Amino acid sequence: KWLKVEKERFSELVLRLFHTELEAVYEEFNRAQDNDGRLVNYAMMEALFPKHPNGQQTTIGTSEHLKSPSMVAIHKYFDTYYVPNNMAVVLVGDLDFEKTIKMVDQYFGTFKYKELPMKKMVSEEPMTNVVARTVKSPSTQRMVMAWRTDSYGTQDARLADVVAEILSNNGDAGLIDLNINQKQKTLGAGAYESAFKTYGAFVLSVVPKDGQSFDDAKKLLLDQIELVKKGQFPDWMLDAIVNDMKVQRMKGWETADGLATTLYSTYINNRTWEQELDEINQYEGISKADVVKFANDFFKDNYVVVYKEKGVNDKLVRVQNPGITPIKLNREAQSPFLKEIINAKSGDIKPQFI
Template sequence: MLRLIITISCIFLLSGTAFIPSAKAVNNSSQIQPYLERVKERIIEYELDNGMKFIILPEKEAPVISFVTYADVGGANEEQRKTGAAHFLEHLAFKGTTEIGTTNYQQEKALLNRLDQVHNQLETAQEKGNSEAVKQLKTKFETLQKQASQYVKQNEYGKIVQTEGGVGLNAATSADYTVYFYSFPANKLELWMSLESERFLDPVFREFYKEQQVILEERRLRTDNSPVGKMIEEFLGTAFTTHPYQRPVIGYEADIRNLNRSDIREFFETYYVPENLTTAIVGDVDPEEVKALAEVYFGRFSRQETPPKVTEIEPSQTETREINLTLNSQPWYFEGYHRPAITDKDHVIYEVISTLLSNGRTSRLYRNLVEEKQVALSARGISSFPGNKFPNLVLFYALTAPNASLEQVSDALTLEIERLKNERVSDEELERVKTQIQASLLRNLDSNKGMARRLAEYEGKTGSWENLFTELEAVAAVTPDDIQRVARSTFTEENRTIGRILSEK
């Protein structure tokens, strides 16, 4: 029986501990660089013989540890007509193993297999239009689901984590990756090793069909019933013609409905191999103990075939593309431009441009479109969308003000972009933007969990966690000429995609 050992004070500590000075205290890069160098010196890398990587950062200020498992697989890795598999698998990764989440796995397994068979028969009957068979199979399917559910110990994985003092148990799926994370008291390192290794060594994708309905409902809320969600899906499908960034991470409705347990099992076995996993561990740990336990628990994984890589290359856009949707919504305006991946030398320049134009109330878009011209209620931008592991988009979007038109928003945005191309950014404004970027990064690194997530992400996306720290140096080196050069090459009519949400009213 697991024992409840955590106190309220320990829960408070598990929220994380600061590594570096508060973002509010940062005035320039020279102030934080010495702190970052000290952090870098404490980071230890370790790789198992099977290819799984560990990034360890000891931090003794509080008796807590944050764990992040980064799977180098996301929506972009999915096959055509099987979109949503990465996100589906994220949901199922919390369902337990042959030992966790069941009262009798052998009995449950037989029912799960029978459920799959009946589901396949039901789909066949529906395709043939055999209404009587459909009715009978639905009844049989519902009966089997009830029988299988009798063996399920609901959310047992999460209850174990919570009972043993864990907090923040969660996961996230993007176009580029899937990440799993939570924090434990420092004396629970081995328990984490056991739980995390078991769920990826011995997963059981139970309650598959129930979770399928949950995901379909999630899609209805985020996309089908959301004007902006609908536009984003259509916009990406217009801006990208070849690269899988054109597809939604949550998946198309028909694909979600057609996915089965064997599809998810195949996806898991293809991509959740040791060399595709990176774990970052930050907190009160002994690196030698981490290494020893990693060998015991994750060393059980055998080296597998290298997963297939995304090979599609988006061709250069040669003319402006447009997508217009008439919906029950206030008018929205979207404008996107293709840009290179995070590993490109100009990546930080796009970060600077996006921050300059759209970060907060001091940004150019807010000041000019919202405050001065009053053509928009909000105006923002994203420097990398829908991901940044591969060439992606700089995206700008604005909610039109009640007495303004989409054309006025478009004109005002174009004016700011042309200004960026033709006028040098002042040293004062550029320094302010650099400080904002530095402060934003510091906020992300100001806790165990934040540091662990960033270390794992940069290792997975760029090939080295050290690029997280060199990015700050690169930001400090950006010049007005760099901004002008990138703006002129990127913000062209032939590289532009426009999206408009037109009001039905």
């Protein structure tokens, strides 16, 4: 049933509920305007990637995009990119693989191959100075600092990830955890690394205390980076980080959702499953000397800093609902396709006792 429904769903785009869905998107966009996390992140990504879609194109788009949506353009996008050579079907579970792949081919094998448009690779110029941005909202002040990293699956991305774990790991044993958070030198601070298909970001974040300056909070963060540069972190930490990665991966893959997410992420990143399985082995090969060298080479005055001050957001944009009227649907009517799906018999689930 699922394959048949999904095959029908992706065969043709039907925009019957386009206007009511647009109203929901308006609401989501307007709610996002009051979200400090998005406000800071958008400013950070835009400055970190002044050319690349990572920073120039958000998922929901801009207010101008939403004011004049084109159903023609949406159909064109669907017809161009929703094609079998740009698609993956990810199935996880207790499956008869031979039978399953035949069923996938039965339903999705009818989709026609189409050449995809050639995409020009967008390259960013190396950052050579500090780029500062200021945004405002009525809530508590905060600050983020971000360095542009290499893409997912590269050694530099792994090293940046390891440094982030040395600094901040679940609030327990990282340098930021021990030297800033547990000593209550700020309201909260942390570090993380996000590796994308192209490029990535290493981020430090901090919420200063009331009356604490951004410069003071920034110095606290940079002091922890200096400790990494000098190798002043426990030798056991690297083994602990990798072991925790193994545990988290195993826990994640014990769930269908966790394993499916890794599978489709591997596909999106243009990597083989063998490369993904080998990723932990690559982490295991990282030494303390590798981390210290990376930190000294990587952390320069070539980052983005976003100051989120307390005040009025004078750049806030709301999308006005143009007066969308509801669509009256006959919820009692059943199409021949729906009747076929409802009447189709499914095999009983047989429990297996271990």
